[in-house]
Amino acid sequence: MGNKKGIIAEFKEFVLRGNVVDLAVGVIIGAAFQAIVNSLVKDIISPLIGVITGGVDFTNKFVLLYAAPQGADVSTLQAAQALGPVFAYGSFITAVINFLIMASVIFMMIKVINSLRGKKQQAEPAAPTDKECPYCFSRINVSATRCPNCTSQLNGQPETAQED
Known part of the structure; x- marks a missing residue:
């Protein structure tokens, strides 16, 4: 019984330690920030890029790695994948484009946040x-x-x- 109290007290000390609480707050704020960035990319930036590029969609670009049966519908990626393996290079291109858009958005948001903060984080010069x-x-x-x-x-x- 005394051992359980020791484990509970030790666990409580671990959980209430500053860096664990800071990490939990960071994860929660990161998830909320991710939702904001995802919405910005999905609802605002991607449609604008779609208009600019004329609605180019890479998601259904693929190469069949099998002989499609006669009369089989392989016009979409999901239909082709249901029949056998495919080389879905369009999904990869879409993922890379989404990553670049998200990285750019996050970079710009951090720049705005730093400018609103009014100071740039600079390392202290080391003593000679x-x-x-x-x-x-x-x-x-x-x-x-x-x-x-x-x-x-x-x-x-x-x-x-x-x-x-």
Whole structure:
């Protein structure tokens, strides 16, 4: 019985840990965002592309990998697949086009979100690890008090020399 309480307490601690909760929130928001992007692509962008390209539809482009029986209807991909294997290159082309459209939409949405945020995420520059010796101009460790190349005494401040 005491072991079960330990497992329950351990599970509760695991679930309530910050990164698990953050991950759950991210997945939920990601699913909602996916619905928005899917609707934008399906309901707005794809119809516009259909009008521009004259209604070209690649989904029913395929090559039969079998001899179709006489009189069999193989005018659609589903009918051809019901009779045997097909090389459905049109479905692949459609998937690639949908991916490119979705990637473009997501890219544009992220750009808009970043511009609304008003700042670009930039990495903090790393603290310098070396400096230049004011006497011989060689690169030395930033905490050096004497140059290992010319043996000049440094005053501990970068880029300046101590008067002798």
